[in-house]
Amino acid sequence: MDSSTPIRRTEIFYVRGMESGMREGVMDFFYSPVVVGGLEVDFFLRGKERVVIGIYDLAGRKVREVRLGLLDKGYHRYKDGQGIKSGVYFFQIQAGEQRRTGRFVLITP
Numbered sequence: 001m002d003s004s005t006p007i008r009r010t011e012i013f014y015v016r017g018m019e020s021g022m023r024e025g026v027m028d029f030f031y032s033p034v035v036v037g038g039l040e041v042d043f044f045l046r047g048k049e050r051v052v053i054g055i056y057d058l059a060g061r062k063v064r065e066v067r068l069g070l071l072d073k074g075y076h077r078y079k080d081g082q083g084i085k086s087g088v089y090f091f092q093i094q095a096g097e098q099r100r101t102g103r104f105v106l107i108t109p
Contacts, residue, residue, distance in 0.1 A: 038081020049095040056090045
């Protein structure tokens with residue numbers, strides 16, 4: 001990513017003991033909403049978690065699911081998009097019990 005690429009930062013956090021059922025934070029993730037060649041997601045795990053990333057088309061059909069397995073605390077990067085046509089997609093990243101969804105536009109050269 002260069003300095004002209006827009007970055008969206010989403011933080012997942014939980015506070016232990018709240019009536020809302022929230023717990024301590026598990027992950028932060030960063031991604032660009034418009035990508036050329038493939039999706040790139042940087043994420044930080046606040047503890048060891050099992051991570052799964054899914055990519056879906058606008059109709060909600062699963063295009064790809066990647067089970068990254070049990071990852072250690074810290075920063076991680078996931079890149080994908082090979083064999084996926086240009087279009088608008090959603091991705092879902094699941095770390096442990098938490099799920100976050102983002103939308104991106106893929107432009108294939």
